[in-house]
Amino acid sequence: MVTRKSIEEVLSAAKIEEVVGDYVNLRRRGVNLIGLCPFHDEKTPSFTVSPAKNIYKCFGCSKGGDPVGFVMEHESFNYIEAIRYLAQRYNITLEETQLTDKEKELRTVVDSLYIINTIGKDHFSKNLWERQEGKNIGLAYFKERGFRDFIINKFELGYALDERDDFTEHAHKKQLNTELCKSLGLISSSGHDFFKARVMFPIHGISGKILGFGGRTLSSDKKIPKYINSPESEIYNKRNVLYGLYFAKEAIRKHDECILVEGYTDVISLHQGEIQHVVAASGTSLTTEQIKLIKRYTSNIKIIFDGDAAGVKASLRGLDMVLEADMNVKLVLLPDNDDPDSFLSKMGTEKFTAFLKENEEDFVFFKTRVLLEDSGKDPIKKAGALKNIVESISKISDAIKRSLYIRQCSIMLDMDESLLVRETNKYIKEAIRKKNMDGTGRPAFEGQDEGDWITEKKAPRQDDYVPLTTDEVQERAVAQILVRFGHEWFDEANQIHMANHIIEEMEDVIPFLEDVVCQQIFSLTQDIIEKNETFHHQVFIGHEDEFVRKFAVDALSYPYEYANWEKKGMLLQTQKMPDENYLRESQNAILRLKLKKANRSIAAIEKELMTMHPENHDADEYMLQIKVLQALKKERNEMAAYLGTVIL
Numbered sequence: 001m002v003t004r005k006s007i008e009e010v011l012s013a014a015k016i017e018e019v020v021g022d023y024v025n026l027r028r029r030g031v032n033l034i035g036l037c038p039f040h041d042e043k044t045p046s047f048t049v050s051p052a053k054n055i056y057k058c059f060g061c062s063k064g065g066d067p068v069g070f071v072m073e074h075e076s077f078n079y080i081e082a083i084r085y086l087a088q089r090y091n092i093t094l095e096e097t098q099l100t101d102k103e104k105e106l107r108t109v110v111d112s113l114y115i116i117n118t119i120g121k122d123h124f125s126k127n128l129w130e131r132q133e134g135k136n137i138g139l140a141y142f143k144e145r146g147f148r149d150f151i152i153n154k155f156e157l158g159y160a161l162d163e164r165d166d167f168t169e170h171a172h173k174k175q176l177n178t179e180l181c182k183s184l185g186l187i188s189s190s191g192h193d194f195f196k197a198r199v200m201f202p203i204h205g206i207s208g209k210i211l212g213f214g215g216r217t218l219s220s221d222k223k224i225p226k227y228i229n230s231p232e233s234e235i236y237n238k239r240n241v242l243y244g245l246y247f248a249k250e251a252i253r254k255h256d257e258c259i260l261v262e263g264y265t266d267v268i269s270l271h272q273g274e275i276q277h278v279v280a281a282s283g284t285s286l287t288t289e290q291i292k293l294i295k296r297y298t299s300n301i302k303i304i305f306d307g308d309a310a311g312v313k314a315s316l317r318g319l320d321m322v323l324e325a326d327m328n329v330k331l332v333l334l335p336d337n338d339d340p341d342s343f344l345s346k347m348g349t350e351k352f353t354a355f356l357k358e359n360e361e362d363f364v365f366f367k368t369r370v371l372l373e374d375s376g377k378d379p380i381k382k383a384g385a386l387k388n389i390v391e392s393i394s395k396i397s398d399a400i401k402r403s404l405y406i407r408q409c410s411i412m413l414d415m416d417e418s419l420l421v422r423e424t425n426k427y428i429k430e431a432i433r434k435k436n437m438d439g440t441g442r443p444a445f446e447g448q449d450e451g452d453w454i455t456e457k458k459a460p461r462q463d464d465y466v467p468l469t470t471d472e473v474q475e476r477a478v479a480q481i482l483v484r485f486g487h488e489w490f491d492e493a494n495q496i497h498m499a500n501h502i503i504e505e506m507e508d509v510i511p512f513l514e515d516v517v518c519q520q521i522f523s524l525t526q527d528i529i530e531k532n533e534t535f536h537h538q539v540f541i542g543h544e545d546e547f548v549r550k551f552a553v554d555a556l557s558y559p560y561e562y563a564n565w566e567k568k569g570m571l572l573q574t575q576k577m578p579d580e581n582y583l584r585e586s587q588n589a590i591l592r593l594k595l596k597k598a599n600r601s602i603a604a605i606e607k608e609l610m611t612m613h614p615e616n617h618d619a620d621e622y623m624l625q626i627k628v629l630q631a632l633k634k635e636r637n638e639m640a641a642y643l644g645t646v647i648l
């Protein structure tokens with residue numbers, strides 16, 4: 001564990017313009033810097049960096065945050081990984097809380113495993129480029145496939161010699177721990193080389209470390225397996241790894257799409273052909289963990305199939321889980337006898353890309369078409385196909401998307417839409433029942449309950465979007481002012497900051513706020529004030545809750561200011577800049593909120609009074625309520641007068 005003190009040291013050292021500047025070409029505009037957004041494709045910059053606030057904000061895709069948030073977003077790091085990255089960037093040595101002996105041991109083992117794999121990779125690479133056998137066989141094979149030197153180096157390809165102890169002897173010389181080498185599968189259990197006479201494909205983790213290897217034999221002997229992979233180890237879990245992701249992640253984000261192919265060589269050839277947003281699920285069929293990995297970067301996945309129709313059909317069922325993950329899945333079928341590698345070298349990049357575009361087909365429609373063709377006129381087969389298709393559709397968690405698919409498929413199947421709706425709901429019900437029974441929350445059905453079903457014959461629900469209530473809007477207005485101006489003086493003579501003022505004014509309503517995020521913002525500020533600490537918006541933009549972070553960044557990058565940055569302030573000139581006017585703004589926002597609450601209390605008391613009988617024993621209580629009511633009305637009217645609101 002990294003200590004709190006170290007984290008704070010990193011937070012205060014990290015400058016947003018420097019951290020972003022490592023990735024984005026920034027140029028100055030006014031007090032801010034602008035550049036092309038690394039998170040979405042754009043030609044004119046809407047990505048803005050504010051050194052004064054130490055945040056970035058994109059007005060195109062609305063991403064924003066502090067330096068830690070930027071690194072998390074850009075590198076798909078978790079919080080601690082981002083802190084470690086920034087610590088390295090700023091030469092800060094992180095203080096760690098005492099590790100237990102077991103943790104220390106595990107950490108040393110894991111570190112050693114990575115070191116051994118790196119030594120292995122270097123050794124195989126040396127074999128490929130310097131040893132006669134490597135050059136004659138391994139390098140010759142890669143060249144024959146059309147791999148150029150730069151791509152061989154980029155993917156760190158290598159060669160394992162056809163010798164009993166080539167790597168094993170190297171490992172001894174380097175004094176590597178034999179047991180660890182065995183656990184990585186570099187040395188076999190009998191103590192000799194595991195990979196022999198094979199071209200070697202190192203498998204990189206997300207941050208580029210070598211997790212394991214895939215080795216391909218060049219022998220035509222059918223008894224020898226074509227590919228062997230490193231066994232699972234402390235650092236290599238096949239389910240969690242996508243071959244090529246380390247090299248592809250940037251491009252995947254840029255294209256907002258991930259292409260999935262089958263083999264190592266497909267990934268490498270496509271890369272060489274400048275199609276870089278491509279990965280392979282090596283050694284497994286696609287797993288939920290791999291889908292989650294892809295989802296860090298994009299929700300769009302395009303799967304390139306080669307091979308015969310039977311093979312394709314077999315893999316269709318496995319794809320339902322991609323739908324469950326709420327991803328858009330497209331399929332492309334290559335012509336018979338071609339794999340992506342061979343097809344690309346035949347067609348060239350431009351035609352290849354065009355082919356993908358013209359031939360991509362939505363997964364659900366693809367499946368419907370294939371199953372329909374398959375069942376022909378056989379009614380039993382057709383019923384089976386229908387079940388199969390609605391089962392896939394039932395996995396889609398978005399109700400609107402689901403009904404669109406149902407409509408389209410009912411046309412394709414020439415069946416009544418309401419029948420498909422009923423069948424789909426059966427599967428959803430069944431899945432919910434199972435989920436409730438075994439308690440393992442499957443991701444597709446999070447937040448899905450009875451109310452989420454599609455009602456028969458009804459158009460897609462339009463009310464999935466929940467607008468904010470007026471209360472929430474008003475609460476947000478106050479919270480925004482708090483985040484933006486909490487550090488400014490409310491009353492300099494008496495040393496009262498805006499944060500203190502706002503909290504004092506809001507104290508009695510904070511527990512009743514409707515907006516959860518606002519409530520968090522106010523409570524956090526209350527804590528700061530109670531502890532007598534200085535208010536700073538860093539508390540929010542560095543907060544662990546993503547919604548708090550987003551709220552703060554949005555509040556700090558007001559559209560008003562954007563107009564300023566753009567030097568297009570004309571439109572807004574009639575409005576007062578909140579920067580100059582925050583005292584009045586905050587007063588108004590707080591009053592509007594309180595007015596609302598007062599009106600509600602008044603209505604509640606009036607209702608209560610109707611049920612009371614003043615002549616009875618609750619006469620005292622009645623009078624008390626009348627007094628409260630009068631006081632509330634007076635206060636309400638004062639607030640209304642100040643705001644210029646007319647109370648009827």
Ligand SMILES: [Zn+2]
Binds near residue numbers: 040047
């Ligand atoms: Zn953007």
